[in-house]
Amino acid sequence: MSVKSNSEQGAISPMRTPLYFLKMMFVRLGVLPFLLFIAVIVFTMTSDNFLTGRNLLNVVRQSSYLTLVAVGQMFALLTGGFDLSVGTIIALTSVVGATAMAAASAAMPDSIGLAITIGVLAGLAAGAIIGSINGIGVAMLGVSPFMMTLGMSSVGFGVALYMTGGTPVYGMPVQFADIFGFGHLFGMPAPVFVGIILILTLYIVLNWTRLGRYFYAVGGNIKAAGLSGINTRLTLFLAYLFCGLVASISGILLTARLDTGEANIGTSMPLESIAACVIAGVSLRGGIGRLENVVLGALFIGLVQNGMNLARIESYLQIVVIGALLIIAVIADQARLRVMANMQD
Amino acid sequence: MTNVGYSSHETLSTTGLVESAPLLEMNNISKRFPGVLALDDVSFNLKAGEVHVLFGENGAGKSTMISMIAGVYQPTEGTVVFQGKETHLQSVHHARSLGISAVFQEFSLVEQLTVEQNLFLGNEQMSYGFLSRKAAHAEAKRMLDDLGFPLKPGQKVAYLSRAEQQMVEIAKAFRSDLSVLILDEPTASLTERETDRLFELVEQVKAQGVGIVYITHRMAEIKRIADRITVLRDGCFIDTVDAKTATEDQLVSLMTGRSIDQIFPKINFTPGREILSIHNLSTADERVKDVSIHVRRGEIVGVAGLVGAGKSKLLRSCFGLENITEGSIVFDDEDVTGYSTREMLDRGFFYNPPDRRNEGLVMIRSCRENISLPSLHLPAFQKAEILKRRSEAKTTQEIAAALQLHPLKIERVVDHFSGGNQQKVLLSKCLTRDVKLYVFDEPTVGVDVGTRVEIYKFIAKLCEQGAAVVVVSSDLPEVLHLSHRLYVMQRGKLQAELSGDEITQENVLRNFFDKEAA
Numbered sequence: 001m002s003v004k005s006n007s008e009q010g011a012i013s014p015m016r017t018p019l020y021f022l023k024m025m026f027v028r029l030g031v032l033p034f035l036l037f038i039a040v041i042v043f044t045m046t047s048d049n050f051l052t053g054r055n056l057l058n059v060v061r062q063s064s065y066l067t068l069v070a071v072g073q074m075f076a077l078l079t080g081g082f083d084l085s086v087g088t089i090i091a092l093t094s095v096v097g098a099t100a101m102a103a104a105s106a107a108m109p110d111s112i113g114l115a116i117t118i119g120v121l122a123g124l125a126a127g128a129i130i131g132s133i134n135g136i137g138v139a140m141l142g143v144s145p146f147m148m149t150l151g152m153s154s155v156g157f158g159v160a161l162y163m164t165g166g167t168p169v170y171g172m173p174v175q176f177a178d179i180f181g182f183g184h185l186f187g188m189p190a191p192v193f194v195g196i197i198l199i200l201t202l203y204i205v206l207n208w209t210r211l212g213r214y215f216y217a218v219g220g221n222i223k224a225a226g227l228s229g230i231n232t233r234l235t236l237f238l239a240y241l242f243c244g245l246v247a248s249i250s251g252i253l254l255t256a257r258l259d260t261g262e263a264n265i266g267t268s269m270p271l272e273s274i275a276a277c278v279i280a281g282v283s284l285r286g287g288i289g290r291l292e293n294v295v296l297g298a299l300f301i302g303l304v305q306n307g308m309n310l311a312r313i314e315s316y317l318q319i320v321v322i323g324a325l326l327i328i329a330v331i332a333d334q335a336r337l338r339v340m341a342n343m344q345d
Numbered sequence: 346m347t348n349v350g351y352s353s354h355e356t357l358s359t360t361g362l363v364e365s366a367p368l369l370e371m372n373n374i375s376k377r378f379p380g381v382l383a384l385d386d387v388s389f390n391l392k393a394g395e396v397h398v399l400f401g402e403n404g405a406g407k408s409t410m411i412s413m414i415a416g417v418y419q420p421t422e423g424t425v426v427f428q429g430k431e432t433h434l435q436s437v438h439h440a441r442s443l444g445i446s447a448v449f450q451e452f453s454l455v456e457q458l459t460v461e462q463n464l465f466l467g468n469e470q471m472s473y474g475f476l477s478r479k480a481a482h483a484e485a486k487r488m489l490d491d492l493g494f495p496l497k498p499g500q501k502v503a504y505l506s507r508a509e510q511q512m513v514e515i516a517k518a519f520r521s522d523l524s525v526l527i528l529d530e531p532t533a534s535l536t537e538r539e540t541d542r543l544f545e546l547v548e549q550v551k552a553q554g555v556g557i558v559y560i561t562h563r564m565a566e567i568k569r570i571a572d573r574i575t576v577l578r579d580g581c582f583i584d585t586v587d588a589k590t591a592t593e594d595q596l597v598s599l600m601t602g603r604s605i606d607q608i609f610p611k612i613n614f615t616p617g618r619e620i621l622s623i624h625n626l627s628t629a630d631e632r633v634k635d636v637s638i639h640v641r642r643g644e645i646v647g648v649a650g651l652v653g654a655g656k657s658k659l660l661r662s663c664f665g666l667e668n669i670t671e672g673s674i675v676f677d678d679e680d681v682t683g684y685s686t687r688e689m690l691d692r693g694f695f696y697n698p699p700d701r702r703n704e705g706l707v708m709i710r711s712c713r714e715n716i717s718l719p720s721l722h723l724p725a726f727q728k729a730e731i732l733k734r735r736s737e738a739k740t741t742q743e744i745a746a747a748l749q750l751h752p753l754k755i756e757r758v759v760d761h762f763s764g765g766n767q768q769k770v771l772l773s774k775c776l777t778r779d780v781k782l783y784v785f786d787e788p789t790v791g792v793d794v795g796t797r798v799e800i801y802k803f804i805a806k807l808c809e810q811g812a813a814v815v816v817v818s819s820d821l822p823e824v825l826h827l828s829h830r831l832y833v834m835q836r837g838k839l840q841a842e843l844s845g846d847e848i849t850q851e852n853v854l855r856n857f858f859d860k861e862a863a
Contacts, residue, residue: 210721220707228719229690
């Protein structure tokens with residue numbers, strides 16, 4: 001990197017001090033590696049149990065739900081919008097999926113596999129419907145993503161509460177929780193396995209298909225994308241559909257873990273998923289962001305929550321820390337742009 | 346004409362000294378931006394009561410110079426002497442307090458506010474600590490009346506046309522205690538009559554001892570109002586000449602460092618089959634009215650006209666970007682009226698937009714991604730829905746090399762290239778797929794002379810290889826020298842079709858303006 005800035009425009013030779021390399025790293029990688037580093041140091045000092053394989057695996061499992069939502073959120077952010085309804089999508093998925101599954105298993109107690117399938121599909125359909133409505137509003141009707149998804153989060157939450165009267169939905173087959181909530185697939189906790197498969201798929205979509213490229217182009221400059229023959233409306237629509245579907249999958253996994261359908265889960269997801277993306281360097285203006293970093297960003301938030309739990313920090317205070325981290329990440333990103341302008345390349 | 350009150354003590358005292366001490370001296374000014382030396386040791390002085398034109402191509406440093414006079418930027422090196430005293434112009438506010446006002450091309454208006462709120466923005470009329478709206482309204486009305494601009498003070502700026510917004514911007518600058526007035530292409534969106542009015546005002550303040558720095562590309566304006574002309578090129582001072590003796594050819598060669606025939610290539614036209622014909626086309630917004638043109642393979646067809654004449658809209662409507670109400674478009678023997686952008690691209694019609702930052706490029710992504718963007722669905726770039734990233738990199742690298750992108754780094758973000766190189770990336774986009782008709786809308790906006798020459802060569806080559814080319818441009822020399830045939834538009838209507846020897850500046854200009862008005 002330093003060689004590059006040297007050869008170009010014959011700039012004044014940068015000093016190769018450790019500080020320079022730190023700056024270079026900051027510009028290249030953003031604030032996340034620094035935050036991760038600090039977090040690991042601090043929590044290792046405050047708790048002996050933090051830096052153990054068992055605990056770290058626990059962090060990964062606990063973070064898998066947020067990771068999925070954050071990865072979905074990234075699609076909306078890439079196109080220059082965001083999705084505030086991811087929490088509602090999880091809640092509605094949970095309620096609809098659990099209700100359908102309970103009804104199906106009550107109607108045909110012998111075919112549990114079918115009942116689980118019906119429940120999962122019903123939950124995913126609920127998520128896809130919210131995502132599609134978001135997509136139609138943003139892409140076809142030109143509603144701002146803020147209003148569209150905020151409105152839908154109220155609509156979805158209301159529907160979920162109305163369906164359940166605010167009480168949890170019971171009656172799902174035990175196998176559902178056993179497999180998807182607490183079970184292991186190929187030696188991994190089920191949610192981690194599902195997460196890895198999904199992340200790999202979405203990684204390929206983003207980096208190796210036309211559609212992935214179009215998300216970046218539409219977010220970077222929607223007019224230029226349109227003049228290059230891209231169907232910008234369809235691209236926007238698909239971003240919200242993807243976001244809704246991925247959040248919905250997270251909702252299914254969370255329902256399995258809780259073993260009940262709940263209308264009150266996922267409320268912290270909009271903030272946390274956007275925080276994970278922003279900490280990972282996804283631009284709020286669209287067009288910039290890497291999926292692997294978003295995964296790291298979500299894991300970082302899980303790590304901080306876990307570390308705070310081990311250090312016995314009260315859960316209400318933890319909410320304060322997450323909000324503060326988000327703001328620090330945005331400030332750091334601004335600082336990064338300034339450092340970048342000074343360094344030129 | 347009532348007195349607007351320009352006569353401060355300073356201006357009165359300097360009128361006597363017109364010939365001796367300049368009002369403003371910019372001595373040996375350099376300005377460095379990160380990575381760019383925008384101005385290199387340039388000296389410039391302005392006398393009281395003169396119109397001093399800054400002349401040069403885009404990127405020559407004119408805007409940087411006036412930005413420093415207006416206090417937007419501070420010089421890296423050099424001194425500013427204002428009314429005999431060395432002065433550091435720290436901010437726009439500071440410059441304004443000294444009587445230095447600027448009308449920039451990019452408006453400094455808040456669109457959500459009204460005309461009068463904009464006029465007094467930062468300088469509000471107050472009484473007892475509260476806004477005095479009545480006084481502001483009366484004062485705004487008086488200012489606009491004095492200037493002769495037909496604007497309502499209570500109207501929101503967002504609802505005004507570009508020309509009207511320009512008037513508000515000018516009104517903002519024409520205030521009391523004026524000593525230096527900077528006008529950056531103020532007539533670009535004004536009508537003839539409004540331009541006349543502006544020039545009257547310029548004459549008036551000039552007589553009151555105000556010094557005027559004027560940026561324009563239009564020769565006619567220079568002839569009309571300039572006293573002296575300073576030519577800049579690539580950030581360097583070239584010459585200051587007397588406007589009365591300077592000729593147009595002299596100015597062009599000073600500006601570009603080359604003579605006209607070194608800039609424009611010789612093109613062999615071999616007109617072939619007709620590929621595009623537009624019949625009696627009108628658009629829903631009435632910016633194009635009943636226009637018919639045709640384009641053949643192997644020729645360059647120019648479309649000239651003032652800003653807003655509808656020349657751009659005409660071609661955009663063939664690319665699925667405008668609502669067509671009447672008429673038809675036939676492309677390659679197929680009726681394509683109302684086809685979408687995608688459909689037109691797939692038929693070999695490529696439209697290159699004029700505003701690369703706004704419409705042309707995804708500035709925050711790499712050159713590679715930008716160049717391949719229109720063509721990712723082609724077998725060269727993907728197979729079974731999976732992108733062939735290596736082949737993509739190879740192809741785009743070759744194209745970038747052929748266009749001499751500098752530096753030749755296709756993974757670099759477009760925003761980090763110079764304007765000329767960004768334009769090359771924009772042009773590269775049409776080379777990734779089969780194109781039968783290229784439309785270049787303002788192909789050389791904001792590029793230096795060197796790049797301009799390369800772009801002309803590039804366009805000439807496409808044409809000589811048998812493609813049809815349409816060049817839409819407000820740059821008169823450009824369409825005059827490149828076109829095999831030239832259409833001139835005015836207010837949405839086709840005014841003339843010129844070919845061969847008929848393509849002269851006089852013939853084109855005659856058709857630019859209303860015949861009745863002339």
